[in-house]
Amino acid sequence: MDSKYNVMGNGNKPSTSKFHLKNKPFPIIFNLKKNGGPPSPKKIKLNDENDSKSKSSTVTTVLHMNGSSNGTKANGIKTTKPKLSIQDQRRSLPIFANRNKLLGLIKSHETLIIVGETGCGKTTQIPQYIHSARLEESGCIGITQPRRVAAISIAKRVAQEHGGGMDVGDLVGYTVRFEDVTSKKTKIKYLTDGMLLREAMFDKLLMNYTVIILDEAHERTIHTDVLFGVVKNAQKKRKERNIAPLKILIMSATMDVDHFSSYFNNCRAVYLEGRTYPVNMYYTIKPHDDYQTACVSTFFKIHREAPPNYDVLIFLTGQEEIEAVAHQIRILSKDPEVEGPPLKIFTLFGAQPSTMQLSVFQPVPEGHRKVVISTNIAETSVTISGIRYIIDSGMVKVRSFHPATGLEMLKIQRISQEQAWQRTGRAGRDSEGCCYRLYTRSQFELMSKSSTPEIQRANLNSVVLQLLALGIQAQYFDFMSKPPPDAVAAALEQLKLLGAIEDTENSKLTEIGRKMTKFPLDPRFSKILLTAQQYGCLEEALIVVAFLSGESVLLNPSSRKEQAQIVRQKFCSGYGDHVTLLNIYREFSNVGQSNKRAWCHEHFINMRNILNVREIRSQLEEICKSCDIPSSSCGSQMDLLRKCLISGLFMNVAELNRDRQYVALHKRQAVCIHPSSVLHGQQPHLVLFTEVVQTSKCYLRNLSTVEAEWLLEVAPDYFKHVNIRTK
Ligand code: CDP
Numbered sequence: 001m002d003s004k005y006n007v008m009g010n011g012n013k014p015s016t017s018k019f020h021l022k023n024k025p026f027p028i029i030f031n032l033k034k035n036g037g038p039p040s041p042k043k044i045k046l047n048d049e050n051d052s053k054s055k056s057s058t059v060t061t062v063l064h065m066n067g068s069s070n071g072t073k074a075n076g077i078k079t080t081k082p083k084l085s086i087q088d089q090r091r092s093l094p095i096f097a098n099r100n101k102l103l104g105l106i107k108s109h110e111t112l113i114i115v116g117e118t119g120c121g122k123t124t125q126i127p128q129y130i131h132s133a134r135l136e137e138s139g140c141i142g143i144t145q146p147r148r149v150a151a152i153s154i155a156k157r158v159a160q161e162h163g164g165g166m167d168v169g170d171l172v173g174y175t176v177r178f179e180d181v182t183s184k185k186t187k188i189k190y191l192t193d194g195m196l197l198r199e200a201m202f203d204k205l206l207m208n209y210t211v212i213i214l215d216e217a218h219e220r221t222i223h224t225d226v227l228f229g230v231v232k233n234a235q236k237k238r239k240e241r242n243i244a245p246l247k248i249l250i251m252s253a254t255m256d257v258d259h260f261s262s263y264f265n266n267c268r269a270v271y272l273e274g275r276t277y278p279v280n281m282y283y284t285i286k287p288h289d290d291y292q293t294a295c296v297s298t299f300f301k302i303h304r305e306a307p308p309n310y311d312v313l314i315f316l317t318g319q320e321e322i323e324a325v326a327h328q329i330r331i332l333s334k335d336p337e338v339e340g341p342p343l344k345i346f347t348l349f350g351a352q353p354s355t356m357q358l359s360v361f362q363p364v365p366e367g368h369r370k371v372v373i374s375t376n377i378a379e380t381s382v383t384i385s386g387i388r389y390i391i392d393s394g395m396v397k398v399r400s401f402h403p404a405t406g407l408e409m410l411k412i413q414r415i416s417q418e419q420a421w422q423r424t425g426r427a428g429r430d431s432e433g434c435c436y437r438l439y440t441r442s443q444f445e446l447m448s449k450s451s452t453p454e455i456q457r458a459n460l461n462s463v464v465l466q467l468l469a470l471g472i473q474a475q476y477f478d479f480m481s482k483p484p485p486d487a488v489a490a491a492l493e494q495l496k497l498l499g500a501i502e503d504t505e506n507s508k509l510t511e512i513g514r515k516m517t518k519f520p521l522d523p524r525f526s527k528i529l530l531t532a533q534q535y536g537c538l539e540e541a542l543i544v545v546a547f548l549s550g551e552s553v554l555l556n557p558s559s560r561k562e563q564a565q566i567v568r569q570k571f572c573s574g575y576g577d578h579v580t581l582l583n584i585y586r587e588f589s590n591v592g593q594s595n596k597r598a599w600c601h602e603h604f605i606n607m608r609n610i611l612n613v614r615e616i617r618s619q620l621e622e623i624c625k626s627c628d629i630p631s632s633s634c635g636s637q638m639d640l641l642r643k644c645l646i647s648g649l650f651m652n653v654a655e656l657n658r659d660r661q662y663v664a665l666h667k668r669q670a671v672c673i674h675p676s677s678v679l680h681g682q683q684p685h686l687v688l689f690t691e692v693v694q695t696s697k698c699y700l701r702n703l704s705t706v707e708a709e710w711l712l713e714v715a716p717d718y719f720k721h722v723n724i725r726t727k
């Protein structure tokens, strides 16, 4: 690779060597494909309500919408945006003109699929239209979101739109894991799909709701997939028993309408046809393996050529990458030889506080350029106006379970063609745009058409347990796409080893299994809390599990990484990361309320996230009380805590082999310790890990050292079949 790119290679601070962008041949060469665009979805015009015996299984209504091109003339030249009141903004949304027709269709169908361009107003407006027409009657409208940030930010926005001095939590509220902002008054409730599934465990027929909107259905998260079946069943049962009918709406920006319609008893689909502008497509001529560098190079090519206020959206895979690229762009843009308007850089990823995420919507001053560097959140969950250019790395981070290795991993992989088109479409929202794909045309052709639903690639132990709590055996559940039988078998096996079910055949829940379902946690973590009494370490186990359930509290700004590590050195424990986190928490708790902020600042700790850990800890403690687990503390006896962690995570043990390499004991997969772990470079004989991240290798994160003899003592059923090398 060209030496000048070494500057940006691995997130290091650029050296003093100048980064010349001017007058140099640009290393990334693109091929232009004119008039690119996704194959348009099949649309059938509806003639008549009685036309349901149409040849196609899906009858689709097409509602044409006029694009809201506020501030943009038809020729795509941006004008100064007039500041619209929030109500005018609502009226200017493409969906507004069709609201009555749409309401008519919603009224007359018990199940309806609604497909419409991202940003047209589905998520924020449709629940409000339904409420204004009082279609929900005495019940409530529940809208599911796959992402916590979307549920929170949209609820806040809708509460604001609804006005009347109402706060979020009044008429409009939200429920996400560990946070419930609703009240008796709440009629429009945004909630994560996981939370609705949790509610179903206590109320199988979902009697609180008269309308359920399954939003972002194309994302096919494991929870949404299970909800499809649960909600469909609730609707059927309520009909059979002649009690309050349940209306189901399935919404998305892009989906296989036929597949969804046939699953939902051939229900009707309505297609909100929005106005979009052409997007010029570019592919690289050669494949590039360093997509981060390619993003930076491509960005500066655009930055040099495009007029100010032509904003750029870059798709990458995760926080670390996004922060590294943001840092590189920030540094390089300060180079006096770099041409282009002043820049405002925004980042967008799931683990960010929602206030920070909302800042991407802020317009930048005239004459500037906004660049947003995002994960796939910006694909469909949020819409940022003003974007003219897309840079698509072609990659995404997904969680997947491999029954063959028994490991669930976060893995960076190629997106699907459907995702690629969705990313492209983000540029054609309010004017003509360009999309730079950092892959070749033939690499695109090789991408899978659509992404594999999570249910077909994830660890199913949580879902299988939740279904059992609903009285359903996963093997017989009416899934839209069946999960692989070996993944279901692996989940049953794991639940058996955790003591949650009596045996894998009849899969009857045990007392422990029933208690596990009370926790909004992976069964492995619930097991740790349920075993803590035995080791007298509930206080410590609660803190560790709360940390593992929240967002990372450690701040590592790239310019001051070393300094952060030095000041936090005093917390580091030779027992590993879990005990290190516990040490951080203990010291944080001892600091007086008025000094907490300064303490966090000094130690590079994210204050909001550690307060969130404290909140999660106290909620988990409440659930433990309801399960009659007495409080206990093991003080400084960290052996007890580590044994307790083994009780849930026994399948996550790796040992150092004779070649000084780690192998995970479960299926002997080669792994290594992530550089962020305090155990990195120490090579203990046995480690217990919390998660696996796959990049070039399989890296273990959040580790504790454990002793060989503890394994048989804590999880004899599992370890009696496993060979462990003696030291
Ligand atoms: O669900 P869909 O993608 O169709 O759109 P939406 O989420 O209902 O958003 C409609 C419009 O509301 C977007 O185009 C944004 O301009 C605006 N919006 C906003 O300004 N702030 C939010 N937090 C959410 C939406």
Ligand code: MG
Pocket (backbone or CB within 6 Å): 119, 122, 123, 124, 215, 380, 381
């Ligand atoms: Mg939406």
